[in-house]
């Protein structure tokens with residue numbers, strides 16, 4: 538596996554639409570890939586491995602059809618696997634990823650060499666989520682191809698470290714692909730991630746507010762109305778610290794006292810409870826502050842590209858002024 542996979546240079550933007558529980562499905566993934574950015578979804582968004590396989594077949598069939606009809610190569614797609622002892626589906630889902638040669642696997646919680654080896658066996662790529670250096674070291678030992686650095690303010694299970702520090706600190710010890718996650722909502726943000734030294738930008742919350750996401754209109758509206766300080770960081774919903782929209786906590790009757798509780802993580806038999814929690818209490822990152830519309834993915838990618846280009850051009854112009 539080359540350190541920098543060839544697909545990165547073939548994307549229309551250096552971006553991945555991040556996997557989101559209850560939000561990302563085939564429609565979102567297919568539209569992202571058709572528009573030249575990586576589309577992903579969590580395997581657990583389907584309740585069974587059989588359902589997961591149906592989605593894999595649907596995505597592959599649609600993307601093959603797109604390539605045949607247009608002659609354009611779609612971006613590769615990815616699947617998020619929760620690598621934790623309490624995920625009873627892990628083995629079956631890994632087998633399906635191998636069977637269908639899923640191009641990119643995103644592992645969360647655990648980075649284990651058996652999963653990495655299984656994915657490498659057919660030329661697949663493994664990126665792993667981390668929030669701190671210790672996790673990065675463990676994942677590097679397991680042989681992952683890239684690290685997703687989940688910085689402060691991100692949607693879902695976010696970290697607490699500033700992105701500038703996190704990228705610089707991890708780049709000292711890890712020399713493969715660096716993917717930056719957390720509050721990346723605009724093309725300028727993507728350009729900033731590249732400036733910091735990332736190879737790819739990882740965008741979650743921005744894609745909740747797209748026509749193809751599975752989010753309800755009320756959820757999207759709450760994101761549009763939220764500012765950065767309306768996002769609450771708490772471990773009380775899923776046992777791991779995550780960011781949620783304060784207004785959805787309030788609507789669910791969650792009190793300040795409740796927010797101080799730490800519940801225990803269990804993605805297996807507790808899956809239904811976890812799903813129920815995330816269905817009523819909506820996760821989003823601080824990047825909500827910059828989201829004010831619900832475009833189709835094609836339109837969003839076009840504006841991200843324009844903003845990205847403009848930001849880089851402005852940066853280049855700075856060279857006429859600085860350094861002195």
Ligand SMILES: Cc1cc2nc3c(=O)[nH]c(=O)nc-3n(C[C@H](O)[C@H](O)[C@H](O)COP(=O)(O)O)c2cc1C
Nearest residue numbers: 555556557558579691692693719720741742820822
């Ligand atoms: C509603 C929601 C659900 C998420 N679910 C998952 C998930 O199932 N697996 C995962 O690896 N990350 C999940 N994430 C985290 C995202 O993959 C990504 O790291 C994060 O959204 C990036 O930060 P941003 O939202 O500020 O762009 C979720 C994020 C959100 C907002």
